[in-house]
Structure formats: C-alpha cells, structure tokens
Amino acid sequence: MSIQGLSILALIVVFAVATALPLNMGALALAATFFVGILGLGLSTRDVFAGFPGDLFVTLVGVTYLFAIAQKNGTVDWLVERAVLLVRGHVAAIPWVMFLVAALLTAFGALGPAAVAILAPVALTFAAQYRVHPVMMGLMVIHGAQAGGFSPISVYGGIVNGLVEKAGLTPAVMEIFAASFLFNLAIAMALFVAFGGLRAGWARGGAKLAPDPHPEPVSRSLQGHGGTPATATVAHPANARPGQPTPLNLHRGVTLAGLAALAVGAIVFEFNVGLLALVVAVGLSLLAPRSQKGAIDKVSWSTVLLICGVITYVEVMQRAGTVDQVGAAISSVGSPLLAALLLCFTGAIVSAFASSTALLGAVIPLATPFLAQGRISAIGVIAAISVCTTIVDTSPFSTNGALVVANAPEEGREKVLRTLLIYSAIVVASGPVLAWLVLVVPNWT
Numbered sequence: 461m462s463i464q465g466l467s468i469l470a471l472i473v474v475f476a477v478a479t480a481l482p483l484n485m486g487a488l489a490l491a492a493t494f495f496v497g498i499l500g501l502g503l504s505t506r507d508v509f510a511g512f513p514g515d516l517f518v519t520l521v522g523v524t525y526l527f528a529i530a531q532k533n534g535t536v537d538w539l540v541e542r543a544v545l546l547v548r549g550h551v552a553a554i555p556w557v558m559f560l561v562a563a564l565l566t567a568f569g570a571l572g573p574a575a576v577a578i579l580a581p582v583a584l585t586f587a588a589q590y591r592v593h594p595v596m597m598g599l600m601v602i603h604g605a606q607a608g609g610f611s612p613i614s615v616y617g618g619i620v621n622g623l624v625e626k627a628g629l630t631p632a633v634m635e636i637f638a639a640s641f642l643f644n645l646a647i648a649m650a651l652f653v654a655f656g657g658l659r660a661g662w663a664r665g666g667a668k669l670a671p672d673p674h675p676e677p678v679s680r681s682l683q684g685h686g687g688t689p690a691t692a693t694v695a696h697p698a699n700a701r702p703g704q705p706t707p708l709n710l711h712r713g714v715t716l717a718g719l720a721a722l723a724v725g726a727i728v729f730e731f732n733v734g735l736l737a738l739v740v741a742v743g744l745s746l747l748a749p750r751s752q753k754g755a756i757d758k759v760s761w762s763t764v765l766l767i768c769g770v771i772t773y774v775e776v777m778q779r780a781g782t783v784d785q786v787g788a789a790i791s792s793v794g795s796p797l798l799a800a801l802l803l804c805f806t807g808a809i810v811s812a813f814a815s816s817t818a819l820l821g822a823v824i825p826l827a828t829p830f831l832a833q834g835r836i837s838a839i840g841v842i843a844a845i846s847v848c849t850t851i852v853d854t855s856p857f858s859t860n861g862a863l864v865v866a867n868a869p870e871e872g873r874e875k876v877l878r879t880l881l882i883y884s885a886i887v888v889a890s891g892p893v894l895a896w897l898v899l900v901v902p903n904w905t
Contacts, residue, residue, distance in 0.1 A: 464782040467496050471773065484762060486769025493769075497776040511775025513768055516859050519577060519734030520764050524866045526722070526741040527581035528758035533751060535715040536585045538706045543586060551590050552657055555600040558583045559648055562604030563641070565727060567611040572816075572850075573859040574726040574733045575605045578719075584867040594872065595879045596655035598864030599854055600648055606850045607644035610637045616820065620846055623824045624838075629831065632839040639843040639899055644851065711748055718744055760866045760873060767862045774813040774857075796836045800844065800900050803827055804892035807849035812888055813857045816850050823849060837903030844895040851891050855884040 461469070470492045478485035497508045530536045547553035558579055565575040579601045587594040609616040612633045624631050652658070706712075718740040726733040745752045778784075793799040807823045823845055831838040853860040861880055868876040 463496070463500050463780050464785050466500060467777045467780045467782050470496050471777070474770075474773070484766055484769075486764075486766035489769040489773040493773045493776050496773075496780070501776070501780055503776070503779065507779070508772070508776060511772050511779070513771045515732065515734065516771065516862065517734075517764060517768050518732065518738065519573065519859060520767070520862055520866050521759055522734035522737035522741065523577045523581070523863060524759045525756055526718070526737040526744075527867065528755040529741055529744050529752050530581070530715050530719065531585065531758070532755055533711045533715060533748070534706050535712045535719070536582060537589075538708060538712055539582050539716075540586045540589055541706055543582070544590075551592060554586055554590075555583075555592065555597055555648075555652060555657055558597065559600045559604035559607070562601050563608035565608070566605045566614055567608030568613065568727075570727040571615055571730075571733075572602075572605040572609055572853065573863070576601055576860045576863050577733045577737070578723050578726070580863045581867045584864065584869075588869050592657070593655040594868055595864075595876055595883070596651055596657060598868070598876070598880075599651050599883070602854050602860045602864065603644040603648045603651070603851070605860065606853060607641045607648075609850060610640040610846060612637065616640075616816075616846070616850065619820050620824065620842065623820070624842060629838045629842075632843075635839055636843045636846055640847055640850070643847045643895065643898075647851065711751070714747060715744055758870070760870075763856075763862065763866050763873065763877070767857055770813060770857050774810075778814070796831075797900070797904055800827065800836065800841045801892065801896045803841075804844050804848040804896050804900075805888075807845050808852050808888045808892050811849045811858070812852040812855040812884055816853055816858070819849050820846065836900065840899045840903040844892075844899040847895045847899070848892045852884060852887055854880060854887060856880050 471489075474485060474488045474492050477483060478488055493508055497503045498505065527536065543554055543557065544551065547557065562575045562579055565578070566572055580598060583597040583601050584594055586592065587597040608614065610620065611617050612621070617633065617637060620636060621631055621633055708716075722733070722736055722740055725731040725736045741755075745755070793802060803823055803826060806826075807819055810823075811819045824842060827838075827841055827845065831841060852858070854864075855861045856865050856877055861884065865873060865877050865880060
C-alpha cells in the first residue's frame with residue numbers, strides 16, 4: 461500500500477475508534493501522526509509539529525478565556541439582555557440579528573474566524589438563557605460569516621477574484637458574492653425551521669420570551685428536538701438577582717471596552733484575534749484578579765486537543781501528497797461536468813479539516829484546464845467550488861466550528877460536538893451536489 465493510501469486508512473481508523481470508544485480523537489490523531497509522519501514518511505519531529513495549528517490553538521484559548529471572564533463578571537448577560545431589548549423581546553429575531561451582523565463584518569473585510577470569535581460567545585450564551593437551540597445559534601453565526609465572505613472587499617473575495625484574473629477568465633465579482641450569500645441564506649432558513657426557530661418567540665401571535673425561570677439541566681435539555689426546541693441555561697452572576705436586569709457596573713464597562721478593542725483590533729487592524737483576546741483577558745484579570753479566579757479552567761482543553769490533533773494529522777497527509785494526488789486524479793477526468801462535481805467534493809471534504817483560505821487557492825487552479833475549453837460556465841464552477849469549500853466551516857475541526865463547540869455550555873458540549881459532526885457530514889455529502897446542480901449543471905453546454 462502506498463503512503464497516501466496508508467494515510468487515508470489511518471484517518472478512517474482514528475474516526476472509527478473514537479466513535480466506538482470514549483477516547484479523545486485528537487490524541488488518537490497525534491498517535492497516527494507519529495506512525496504515518498515519523499515512521500512512514502521519515503519526517504523529523506520538527507517537520508511534524510510544523511503542521512500543529514498554533515494560530516488556532518491561541519484563538520481557541522484566548523477567546524474562550526476572555527469570554528469566560530466576561531461570563532463570570534456578568535458582561536455577557538448584560539449583552540444578551542440588551543439584544544433582547546433591541547428586538548423588543550422577540551427572541552426568534554436574535555438568530556437573524558447574529559446572521560446579519562456576521563455577514564456585515566465579513567463583507568466589509570473581517571476574517572470569518574474573527575467575526576465568529578466575536579459573536580459566537582454572545583450567541584451561545586443567549587441560547588443557554590432562552591429557549592433557542594445552541595447549535596442553531598452557532599450555525600447562524602457561521603453561515604452569516606460565510607454569507608458575506610465573498611464580497612469584493614473581503615478576504616475570500618479577493619483570493620477568488622485574483623485567481624480568476626490570473627487564469628485569464630472574465631471576473632464576476634458580484635455573481636460569486638451573490639451565489640455564496642444566497643446559498644448560505646437558504647441554509648440558514650432551513651436551519652431556523654429545523655431547529656424550532658419559528659417557535660422561539662413568534663409562536664402564539666408574536667409572544668415574547670423571558671429567561672426560563674425553572675431551567676432543565678443543560679445536558680438533558682440539549683437533547684430536545686422536533687416538537688420543543690432544546691433549552692439550556694447558565695447561572696447568572698452572583699451579584700445579579702434572578703429576574704432583575706443586570707446592571708452596568710465598572711467591571712462590565714471595562715470588559716465591554718475590552719471586547720470593543722478586540723473587535724476593532726481584529727477587524728480594522730487585522731491583529732491576530734486569539735493573541736489580542738489573551739491580551740485583553742490578562743488586562744481584565746490584572747484589574748480584578750480575585751474575581752477572575754478560575755476563568756482559565758473554563759477553557760475547553762479536551763476540545764482544543766481534539767481539534768489541534770486532527771488538524772496536525774491532516775497536515776501530515778498533505779505532506780505525504782495525499783491531497784495533491786487526489787486533486788491530480790480529478791483534474792484528469794475527461795468530462796468537465798463530472799470533474800466539476802469531484803472538485804466540489806474535494807473542496808468540501810478537505811476544507812472540513814483544513815484551511816478554507818488555503819484550499820481555495822489550491823482547488824480552483826485545478827479547474828482551469830477544463831474551464832479553458834469553454835464547454836462549461838467558468839464562473840458557475842468557481843462559484844460552486846467557493847461555496848462548497850466554505851460552507852463546511854461548520855465542522856468542529858475548522859476554526860469556526862471549534863469556536864462554537866468551545867463556547868457551548870460545558871454540560872452540553874459533547875452533545876453540541878456530536879451534533880456539529882453529524883451536521884457537517886450532511887453538508888459535506890449534500891452541499892457539493894446541491895451547489896453543482898444549482899450553479900454548474902444549468903450552465904452546461
């Protein structure tokens with residue numbers, strides 16, 4: 461068996477074992493990294509750990525640490541209450557507020573993970589306090605970020621349009637942006653209905669909801685589906701009485717200023733969101749060291765190990781040439797229509813574990829040879845590949861999905877992880893087909 465085949469087999473074994481046994485998939489993936497990378501490929505330890513996602517590690521730790529502090533001092537509760545007042549108590553409107561804000565942030569140039577890092581903690585806390593499914597809230601944020609991700613001034617938009625021009629094809633900036641926005645909007649609408657959004661505050665003629673006064677335990681209530689949306693709650697800060705508005709005190713005001721600094725620094729100045737979140741968190745801890753005690757324990761270290769371990773292994777697979785070999789085989793397919801579908805699947809599958817930004821730059825050029833034949837719409841194929849490569853960022857192994865898992869209530873985090881895994885598998889299996897049918901097939905000549 462070739463090393464490429466062995467690397468794929470090892471990945472399948474890791475998933476199978478982690479599914480059958482209560483073992484951390486990240487730890488298993490790191491063990492597979494040793495056997496495939498060091499023993500199989502002969503890589504040095506330095507080469508293997510060059511694939512460790514240090515940036516993602518810092519992002520997960522920094523953002524969850526900062527929002528653990530904001531949770532402890534009541535700032536997140538204050539933000540949630542203001543959001544409810546903004547929509548006049550109609551809780552069902554909050555997921556759409558999150559979707560639109562995330563779309564606006566990325567459309568004006570914010571990186572998708574930066575937008576999700578800022579909004580996911582607030583969205584998940586809101587979901588924990590009101591009758592809204594936490595997975596739906598997280599997915600609305602992610603798909604909102606992807607919806608705006610291909611605007612002419614966005615990061616993804618710049619990458620794709622640059623590749624189109626480099627290939628000598630006619631640019632279609634707004635067409636690709638519209639395709640991504642509408643595709644993600646359609647997914648968001650389906651999610652909103654499937655997870656009970658219509659019953660979360662617009663039922664009974666626009667009824668308004670308040671925090672559940674008699675909450676169920678999180679681990680139990682997250683199992684809800686179908687008739688009643690799942691419910692999860694978190695405890696209010698000790699200095700806020702149940703049923704009373706959370707006041708804005710000095711600590712919360714300073715925390716809000718820190719969150720604003722995080723947003724401006726990440727979006728306007730493009731500082732690393734994780735490192736900047738750590739700076740803000742340390743600053744808040746120094747201002748009130750006793751009240752922030754224990755916040756670092758709220759970081760989901762098992763989730764960090766899981767995600768970083770799998771990504772490290774996928775990087776070893778790329779060093780083995782597995783991804784390049786698959787891509788070359790696809791590009792040699794005689795039928796442009798079939799090749800386009802296979803490239804959509806390649807982008808979706810690999811991007812579920814690796815960087816969407818990097819994959820866009822790798823997969824789109826593979827389509828250039830058969831696009832030059834003129835038998836198929838170049839813009840349709842590129843739009844389809846772009847959509848397929850990014851809609852799978854809901855995967856827990858991507859930065860966006862990982863942020864949702866890390867900010868979920870601790871008691872229900874495993875349930876959120878499993879639900880995201882199932883959802884991402886559905887998206888990987890069906891997303892490429894839908895994008896191909898909608899964007900590619902109608903333009904086939």
